[in-house]
Amino acid sequence: MTTTYTSHVFPLETMDVPGGTETVLRGGRHLFPLLPQAFAGVRRVGVLGWGPQGRAQALNLRDSLAGTDIQVAVGLRPGSASAADARTQGFTEEDGTLGDWLAVAADSDLVVLLIADAALAAHHEEIFAVLKPGAVIGLSHGFLLGHLRVTGGEFPPGHGVIAVCPKGMGDSVRRLYRQGEEINGAGINSSFAVQADPDGRATDLALGWSVALGSPYTFRTTLDSEYRSDIVGERAILLGAVHGIVESLYTRCRLAGDDPVTAYERSCENITGPIARTISHRGLRAVRENLDPAGRDVFDRAYTATYGPAREIIAEIYDEVADGTELRSVILAERRLGNRPMSAIGGSPMWSVSDRAHARRAEHDVPVDPFTAGVFVATMTAQIDEFAERGHPWSEIVNESVIEAVDSLLPYMHARNVAFMVDNCSRTARLGTRRWGPRFQAAFEQIAYPAAELPADEALLTAFDTHPAHEALSAAAKLRPSVDISVA
Amino acid sequence: MTTTYTSHVFPLETMDVPGGTETVLRGGRHLFPLLPQAFAGVRRVGVLGWGPQGRAQALNLRDSLAGTDIQVAVGLRPGSASAADARTQGFTEEDGTLGDWLAVAADSDLVVLLIADAALAAHHEEIFAVLKPGAVIGLSHGFLLGHLRVTGGEFPPGHGVIAVCPKGMGDSVRRLYRQGEEINGAGINSSFAVQADPDGRATDLALGWSVALGSPYTFRTTLDSEYRSDIVGERAILLGAVHGIVESLYTRCRLAGDDPVTAYERSCENITGPIARTISHRGLRAVRENLDPAGRDVFDRAYTATYGPAREIIAEIYDEVADGTELRSVILAERRLGNRPMSAIGGSPMWSVSDRAHARRAEHDVPVDPFTAGVFVATMTAQIDEFAERGHPWSEIVNESVIEAVDSLLPYMHARNVAFMVDNCSRTARLGTRRWGPRFQAAFEQIAYPAAELPADEALLTAFDTHPAHEALSAAAKLRPSVDISVA
Numbered sequence: 001m002t003t004t005y006t007s008h009v010f011p012l013e014t015m016d017v018p019g020g021t022e023t024v025l026r027g028g029r030h031l032f033p034l035l036p037q038a039f040a041g042v043r044r045v046g047v048l049g050w051g052p053q054g055r056a057q058a059l060n061l062r063d064s065l066a067g068t069d070i071q072v073a074v075g076l077r078p079g080s081a082s083a084a085d086a087r088t089q090g091f092t093e094e095d096g097t098l099g100d101w102l103a104v105a106a107d108s109d110l111v112v113l114l115i116a117d118a119a120l121a122a123h124h125e126e127i128f129a130v131l132k133p134g135a136v137i138g139l140s141h142g143f144l145l146g147h148l149r150v151t152g153g154e155f156p157p158g159h160g161v162i163a164v165c166p167k168g169m170g171d172s173v174r175r176l177y178r179q180g181e182e183i184n185g186a187g188i189n190s191s192f193a194v195q196a197d198p199d200g201r202a203t204d205l206a207l208g209w210s211v212a213l214g215s216p217y218t219f220r221t222t223l224d225s226e227y228r229s230d231i232v233g234e235r236a237i238l239l240g241a242v243h244g245i246v247e248s249l250y251t252r253c254r255l256a257g258d259d260p261v262t263a264y265e266r267s268c269e270n271i272t273g274p275i276a277r278t279i280s281h282r283g284l285r286a287v288r289e290n291l292d293p294a295g296r297d298v299f300d301r302a303y304t305a306t307y308g309p310a311r312e313i314i315a316e317i318y319d320e321v322a323d324g325t326e327l328r329s330v331i332l333a334e335r336r337l338g339n340r341p342m343s344a345i346g347g348s349p350m351w352s353v354s355d356r357a358h359a360r361r362a363e364h365d366v367p368v369d370p371f372t373a374g375v376f377v378a379t380m381t382a383q384i385d386e387f388a389e390r391g392h393p394w395s396e397i398v399n400e401s402v403i404e405a406v407d408s409l410l411p412y413m414h415a416r417n418v419a420f421m422v423d424n425c426s427r428t429a430r431l432g433t434r435r436w437g438p439r440f441q442a443a444f445e446q447i448a449y450p451a452a453e454l455p456a457d458e459a460l461l462t463a464f465d466t467h468p469a470h471e472a473l474s475a476a477a478k479l480r481p482s483v484d485i486s487v488a
Numbered sequence: 489m490t491t492t493y494t495s496h497v498f499p500l501e502t503m504d505v506p507g508g509t510e511t512v513l514r515g516g517r518h519l520f521p522l523l524p525q526a527f528a529g530v531r532r533v534g535v536l537g538w539g540p541q542g543r544a545q546a547l548n549l550r551d552s553l554a555g556t557d558i559q560v561a562v563g564l565r566p567g568s569a570s571a572a573d574a575r576t577q578g579f580t581e582e583d584g585t586l587g588d589w590l591a592v593a594a595d596s597d598l599v600v601l602l603i604a605d606a607a608l609a610a611h612h613e614e615i616f617a618v619l620k621p622g623a624v625i626g627l628s629h630g631f632l633l634g635h636l637r638v639t640g641g642e643f644p645p646g647h648g649v650i651a652v653c654p655k656g657m658g659d660s661v662r663r664l665y666r667q668g669e670e671i672n673g674a675g676i677n678s679s680f681a682v683q684a685d686p687d688g689r690a691t692d693l694a695l696g697w698s699v700a701l702g703s704p705y706t707f708r709t710t711l712d713s714e715y716r717s718d719i720v721g722e723r724a725i726l727l728g729a730v731h732g733i734v735e736s737l738y739t740r741c742r743l744a745g746d747d748p749v750t751a752y753e754r755s756c757e758n759i760t761g762p763i764a765r766t767i768s769h770r771g772l773r774a775v776r777e778n779l780d781p782a783g784r785d786v787f788d789r790a791y792t793a794t795y796g797p798a799r800e801i802i803a804e805i806y807d808e809v810a811d812g813t814e815l816r817s818v819i820l821a822e823r824r825l826g827n828r829p830m831s832a833i834g835g836s837p838m839w840s841v842s843d844r845a846h847a848r849r850a851e852h853d854v855p856v857d858p859f860t861a862g863v864f865v866a867t868m869t870a871q872i873d874e875f876a877e878r879g880h881p882w883s884e885i886v887n888e889s890v891i892e893a894v895d896s897l898l899p900y901m902h903a904r905n906v907a908f909m910v911d912n913c914s915r916t917a918r919l920g921t922r923r924w925g926p927r928f929q930a931a932f933e934q935i936a937y938p939a940a941e942l943p944a945d946e947a948l949l950t951a952f953d954t955h956p957a958h959e960a961l962s963a964a965a966k967l968r969p970s971v972d973i974s975v976a
Binding site for chain 1: 627693732735739742743799800803804807808811813816817820821823831832833835836837923925926927929930931933934935936938
């Protein structure tokens with residue numbers, strides 16, 4: 001896949017990555033004056049859906065396009081419970097910025113599909129049918145592509161199809177954008193993809209959309225590559241694996257005699273706090289380097305015992321996502337669950353401790369637990385390696401395996417809990433977390449942790465120390481948001 | 489589906505089941521003189537494969553058909569490592585009872601396909617191509633039907649296609665048959681299905697095959713129903729769920745302060761020992777009835793907290809099996825794993841205790857742990873209910889949910905360990921156990937066990953007490969093997 005591209009509107013940069021370069025667009029509010037040119041031919045942007053991603057994108061787009069003659073409208077299903085919140089945010093029927101989703105779709109030049117995956121699966125044909133000639137279809141993840149493959153459908157011919165995919169949950173897309181009002185450059189990185197470009201406008205429109213969302217940097221991928229990395233990543237290190245990791249580590253600490261709050265601090269709190277912060281600011285290798293020699297020995301044994309079992313499960317997830325099997329499972333789950341709530345994941349013994357652990361934060365700094373660090377970094381590295389082996393661009397690899405975790409998702413788990421983090425993501429992600437999290441938990445408890453009693457595998461440690469991901473992460477870090485996310 | 493049938497050879501019985509009756513054939517060695525009539529037209533039975541099922545069936549068929557002019561031959565792949573053991577058991581190239589699988593298939597009148605699932609998937613067309621006119625294809629589970637559906641293939645027209653499916657692992661099929669030499673009627677129950685019957689011989693041939701295997705009783709199903717219940721059952725209460733249950737209960741006991749051996753006795757040993765024995769001899773309800781009032785309260789809370797989460801996962805498994813998604817996953821796993829060994833499941837902290845726990849057996853009887861009993865019986869009942877809702881015959885339901893567990897599989901786990909029980913089953917079963925076991929473990933630890941602190945749900949208890957499964961199980965128990973399995 002080529003990761004280079006050109007723009008008629010924006011100044012681009014070249015980023016060094018292992019084995020080559022990628023073209024990237026560094027974002028920022030200073031580029032907003034170029035948006036009308038990037039959005040040429042677009043009089044109205046219709047954002048369908050008001051979930052976390054729809055809400056964030058509609059608000060960011062409206063704010064960024066303020067003062068232009070481009071209108072941002074929100075389209076909702078008849079009777080949608082979200083209408084009240086959209087009105088509170090200033091989208092109203094009266095001024096034509098709030099309406100029925102099909103009406104909004106029919107009268108927009110860029111139609112951004114941010115309704116729930118199940119609704120997208122059920123209703124995309126109706127939406128396609130009302131598009132006006134030349135309207136561009138906008139996506140923020142590859143779910144629809146996957147669904148069309150499984151069901152044998154196609155995107156409607158003659159329409160541009162583009163994707164801009166923020167590498168963070170909706171709430172963080174909005175929150176960091178607001179922080180960018182004070183400090184230019186805050187936001188969530190995005191990938192973009194051009195699936196169909198009948199009139200040559202697609203790349204600049206996608207880049208403009210990404211700049212308007214506040215992306216610190218935008219890199220190129222394909223919709224298929226985005227689909228695979230997105231669906232695998234959320235099942236692995238972003239949500240599913242981290243859920244399995246913290247549950248298994250908490251139990252391990254409890255069995256070793258820790259009281260509940262200490263066990264929580266050595267497992268969950270460790271990852272969402274000091275480990276995530278270290279990786280965010282100083283990269284993966286720094287987690288190990290910061291430890292004393294005894295800590296490094298523990299890290300090394302935990303790392304090398306975990307890497308293999310983690311990689312095996314991630315490879316399994318990847319196969320199932322690429323094959324379409326995982327999406328079939330999601331479709332079956334949607335049918336089976338209907339509108340019933342999914343099983344709760346926030347009521348486990350571990351999560352019942354989180355309030356007490358949070359209350360103790362002011363009292364002391366939790367130091368990095370070397371065992372926890374080894375397990376987490378090994379799982380993250382296993383995902384990086386699987387993605388690299390499957391040919392993903394490096395920007396996609398590090399954003400989907402590292403940056404999205406430490407700069408978007410884990411801060412939410414730190415501030416609240418796993419249920420808040422997971423259940424503010426798509427239903428596809430929520431189902432995937434419930435499906436795969438337990439696989440990591442069981443494999444780590446039953447296979448990895450007993451093996452961590454043995455000496456570390458030197459070859460795996462050398463591979464980690466010399467890993468090309470450090471270079472890619474360091475290149476991406478030069479483009480990182482100007483501020484850390486501030487989660488209320 | 490109709491569960492009645494007629495035979496030109498064997499005397500049949502009618503068994504009362506909830507809502508009706510099923511026709512059953514009670515087996516035994518006194519029926520062996522009828523075998524030549526049931527096998528009319530069959531000069532040679534070719535058993536392809538020498539896994540646990542192939543070995544057991546080839547030996548039982550040969551012993552049962554001794555003295556007739558029907559020969560039993562074993563067909564193996566070129567270079568098969570199993571040839572040596574087959575020769576040790578008296579199948580030899582010299583007398584024509586051991587040969588290349590395609591040669592044996594080409595020269596047999598009943599071709600019993602007991603090669604590994606992956607080999608069946610890869611090579612069934614080659615085997616179909618060499619069959620002689622009128623040869624009957626014999627199966628012992630529905631895997632091939634599922635595979636043909638997923639891949640769009642078909643059974644070859646003009647050939648009979650029958651299935652006889654012992655509800656137990658291969659080793660128990662052989663072991664109980666041998667015990668039947670002393671006490672007539674020992675064996676493993678089997679279902680039979682007729683998928684294609686071009687010349688009217690299919691039913692009696694299937695019944696003869698089942699009698700020759702030593703089945704205490706044989707009931708009718710369809711290949712599709714067998715496929716679904718078999719693949720779901722092994723992922724749920726037969727293997728996957730029981731694996732998840734014992735791991736989660738062991739951890740629960742350890743966290744409550746039990747030393748490792750006591751925790752093992754209250755979790756794993758409890759299920760494989762006293763709980764399985766009670767269910768086998770006296771049915772499901774007796775497990776609760778044997779408890780004192782305090783124990784019943786614990787049982788009730790554990791039962792009602794577990795039933796819902798268990799049912800939800802079993803419904804998910806069922807959907808994925810019925811849809812073909814589960815089989816696609818197996819095919820992907822076979823490709824990914826190649827000839828590599830699957831991850832080990834017998835090295836977890838719990839299983840490392842089993843030797844010490846086994847050594848203590850002579851010292852004392854382990855009493856039924858009421859919490860463990862509630863969790864296990866709830867999961868078993870959830871599977872029964874899911875199967876009943878999906879329309880399976882009652883004989884299939886109780887054999888696939890209860891009898892196979894307590895009379896075939898759990899005795900093996902009791903004598904050895906989980907890896908021995910699971911990894912002597914098909915690769916499809918072994919993969920499914922690894923895939924779904926952790927789901928039960930996590931849901932029980934994180935959802936069910938915390939909920940078991942609450943009062944029991946009376947409606948669920950009443951449903952259990954008045955459950956039609958007790959009637960079906962009691963009817964089946966009248967046909968149970970004449971002796972318990974004796975696992976060396």
